[in-house]
Amino acid sequence: MSGQPLILSIDQGTTSSRAMLFEKDGTSTHTAQQEFTQIYPQSGWVEHDPKEIWESTLGVTRQAVKAAGQQGRQIASIGITNQRETTLVWDRTTGEPLYNAIVWQDRRTAQYCKTLKDAGHEATVTDKTGLLLDPYFSGTKIRWILDHTDSQARAERGELAFGTVDTWLLWHLTGGKVHATDATNACRTLLFNIHTNTWDDELLGILGIPAAMLPEVRDCASDFGTTLPEHFGESYTIGGIAGDQHAASIGQVCFEEGMVKSTYGTGCFVMLNTGHSPVASNNRLLTTVGYRLDGNTTYAMEGSIFVAGAAVQWLRDGLGLINSASETEALASGLDDNRGVYLVPAFTGLGAPHWDPDARGALFGLTRDSGPAEFVRAALESVCYQTNDLLTAMSNDGAKIDTVRVDGGMVNNQWLIQFLSSILNINVQRPYQTETTALGAAYLAGLQCGVYQSLDDLSKNWREDVSVSPALESGHRDTLIAGWQNAVTRTLSTH
DSSP, rough: OOOOOOEEEEEEEESSSEEEOOTTTTTTTEEEEOOOBBBOOTTTTTOOOOOHHHHHHHHHHHHHEEEHEEEOOEEEEEEEOSSSSSSSSEEEETBBSOOEEEEETOTTHHHHHHHHHHHHHHHHEEEEHOOOOTTTTTHHHHHHHHHHTHHHHHHHHTTTTOOHHHHHHHHHHHTTTTEEEEEHHHHTTTEETTTTEEEEEHHHHHTTTOOGGGEEOOOSSSSBBEEEEEEESSOEEEEEEEEEEHHHHHHHOOOTTOOEEEEESSEEEEEEEEESSSOOOSSSEEEEEEEETTTEEEEEEEEEEEEHHHHHHHIIISOOOOGGGHHHHHHHTTTSSOOOOOEEEOOBOOOTOHHHHHHTOEEEEETTTOOOHHHHHHHHHHHHHHHHHHHHHHHHHTTSEEEEEEEEEGGGGHHHHHHHHHHHEEEEEESSSOOHHHHHHHHHHHHHTTTTTTTTHHHOOOOOEEOOOOOOHHHHHHHHHHHHHHHHHSSSSTT
């Protein structure tokens, strides 16, 4: 084998599983990707087959290992990043899941969340976790699985394991030897105290979840064990884990207080580094663990949009208006304006700052000459308007934001990032490497195995590809935003 070792990153997302190989400088030498089945049993419910998550991940990782061998290169370590909050429970002896994975987008526990709120629990939950009582998070999903599989007694006896997707993959990669997660995934469960960095007995009691189910919580760069040799022909160390948005923040090297990244994948997630102290939001944003390294926690403020790229996927698969996402740029840029058409893509409710699980998607402003181009542009515009809602909330919480670093598949659309900059009225930077979620997981594994010595090493890798400045007259911008806010108000379940 020749050359410097590569780092293998597993990026298990909401619609596909990927494995990527990275050089030390952050460039990618190989990507393998496989989409998997989205299951919608009822309105507002979203599930995945746990075995399909594992098998698709195993398949793409084997392709990446093979590619490294064909390049004559060693693999130094493996990092894992994952769709957060998606919830699995399985039998510790057999590894069999009790139920499908309940996906982060799923809203089935909305009524249970309301019951917990009515009982006065939300203040305690928010104080300890930085989160709100919403179906988005894992804890109420665990409760639902235990209730609907009649498994509480088994959980109390220690026969069952809970995990988010990272934990499920780690369990299988290590042959059941390691039941662990990292602090960024743990902090999205409603069960983890972000101030003490431990599972919280009071929160477990509120939800009735046995501590025996829970994984060990480790730093983001840590020894997570080694893969079974039968998976890939030899064993590899697993040195890094972070939930996808935290990994993207690391990939964007947002290590300084005040730095912001916004990721555009299935959903959109804006994360603001707030340093070593958690900052509570007065505008219904989340306080969260940004990352934890060497036992030291860096905190973040986050806004979550449930539908971003998923709206483009709906245009393709649901409406048949496009054959691929790449067509959207030409369709949107071909219009001088969108003639007052707005899409509020509340397909599974609205996230921050509204937190309305019962809202549903709607199109407004249609006229007889509205057509595919207006629908496509409205979908892209909705992503920008929703991002503006989040940054406005952050500004109202005291943040001073002059630049946003963007990443994810959607930001290869030049029209989108120009409209985003104009609506946000700040500069938008796109890095040379836009797959920052996978890159962040690689960086964590690299820190653990010594490929990188410090966060400064990672910061030196960041390179700007495109920087965009606002290009809308302020009065026109205000009119567009007012139209959006009117559309959202009409979509809310409480309007």
